[in-house]
Amino acid sequence: MEKVKKNAQVAQKTRKAAAAMLCLLSLFLFLLSSRGEDAVPTATTVNENGPLLALTFDDGPYPKVTTHILDVLEKHGVCATFFVLGSRVEGREEVLLRMEALGCEIGNHTFSHADLTRLSAEQCKEEIDKTNAEFERALGHPASVVRPPYGFYNAAVRKNVPYPLVLWTVDTNDWRPRNVAELADAVVREAEDGCVILMHDQQSSTAEAMDAIIPALVAKGFRFVTVSELIAATDGACKAVKMPGGG
Ligand code: NI
Numbered sequence: 001m002e003k004v005k006k007n008a009q010v011a012q013k014t015r016k017a018a019a020a021m022l023c024l025l026s027l028f029l030f031l032l033s034s035r036g037e038d039a040v041p042t043a044t045t046v047n048e049n050g051p052l053l054a055l056t057f058d059d060g061p062y063p064k065v066t067t068h069i070l071d072v073l074e075k076h077g078v079c080a081t082f083f084v085l086g087s088r089v090e091g092r093e094e095v096l097l098r099m100e101a102l103g104c105e106i107g108n109h110t111f112s113h114a115d116l117t118r119l120s121a122e123q124c125k126e127e128i129d130k131t132n133a134e135f136e137r138a139l140g141h142p143a144s145v146v147r148p149p150y151g152f153y154n155a156a157v158r159k160n161v162p163y164p165l166v167l168w169t170v171d172t173n174d175w176r177p178r179n180v181a182e183l184a185d186a187v188v189r190e191a192e193d194g195c196v197i198l199m200h201d202q203q204s205s206t207a208e209a210m211d212a213i214i215p216a217l218v219a220k221g222f223r224f225v226t227v228s229e230l231i232a233a234t235d236g237a238c239k240a241v242k243m244p245g246g247g
Helices: 002-038 063-076 093-101 121-139 155-160 180-190 204-219 227-233
Strands: 052-058 081-084 105-108 195-200
Touching: 052 227, 063 093, 063 204, 081 093, 093 105, 093 121, 105 121, 105 227, 121 155, 180 195, 180 204
Parallel strands: 052 081, 052 195, 081 105
Antiparallel strands: none
């Protein structure tokens, strides 16, 4: 009788231990899943239905500043578009690969930062094609958008460069060192639905300002997209973009 009672007690203890284990396991699984929900959002999940905004960075890559900007984009789970110079690709392929891995777009900013309006049709095509050849080598595909240096274009450029020409709606003048707080305030103040913000991945003040700009824009409800995503979402009617063949 005593032995049976002991056995029953052992069985009960085992059941209790099993139940406790099960509890711990569910708690662990719950923590694991809720941790997943709280994880840094990806570019596609930040303010999914919010007003659209495209951050753009020109003239790089300059590995120190560009990498800093990529770190900030990754931290906040948003994407941007980098208008890269063909002449700066060689030796910096890893930086370009990281841009794409983070969901960023790489655009063509010519090979030598040329004023395309001063070039012959042939020279114009060469500036674009040589840069796309560098992208093919580094990434396996060409760019699908072009930003003409200085924003200079004319009818001849539009004919000779059969890509969407991406200009901007907000110019930050950040190619020179800027006060970080002032730069951040200006960008946050001027941002509006469908805007394309012109920046450069050259000055460390730009990279530092991004760490304030992104959370402020996220808080205002903005959804960050690449330039090609903005073109698709606006059906080519974005005011900062001149579509090929368009008026
Ligand atoms: Ni430029």
